[in-house]
Amino acid sequence: xxxxxxxxxxxxxxWEATPQAYDQIRTVWLKHCDTELKQDMDGLLSTxxxxxxxxxLRTTAAGSTSHRWDGQKGARAxxxxxxxxxxxxxxxxx
Numbered sequence: 660x661x662x663x664x665x666x667x668x669x670x671x672x673x674w675e676a677t678p679q680a681y682d683q684i685r686t687v688w689l690k691h692c693d694t695e696l697k698q699d700m701d702g703l704l705s706t707x708x709x710x711x712x713x714x715x716l717r718t719t720a721a722g723s724t725s726h727r728w729d730g731q732k733g734a735r736a737x738x739x740x741x742x743x744x745x746x747x748x749x750x751x752x753x
Contacts (some may be wrong), residue, residue: 698742704731713737 676684687706693704713728728737 695738698738700735700738703738704734707731707734708732 689701692704694706707730711730711734713734714725715727716723716725728734
């Protein structure tokens with residue numbers, strides 16, 4: 660597993676979010692949630708950057724493993740597997 664770049668974390672924590680930036684982030688986040696719930700792959704991917712990263716950590720008594728998906732291609736693979744695993748999920752944003 661990669662080490663955490665604490666300088667990068669600190670820099671991001673110091674970002675100032677303007678009301679306009681907050682509104683834009685919220686709009687994209689809500690679209691992401693809605694398209695994920697509808698299993699709308701193209702709509703979902705449109706909410707992600709080209710260099711997005713998905714990672715999942717699994718921890719058991721025997722140890723931990725992680726898996727990582729990089730970029731739009733990786734996100735598509737992640738969501739393809741997720742949607743196959745849960746094809747009939749019927750959730751709604753509240």
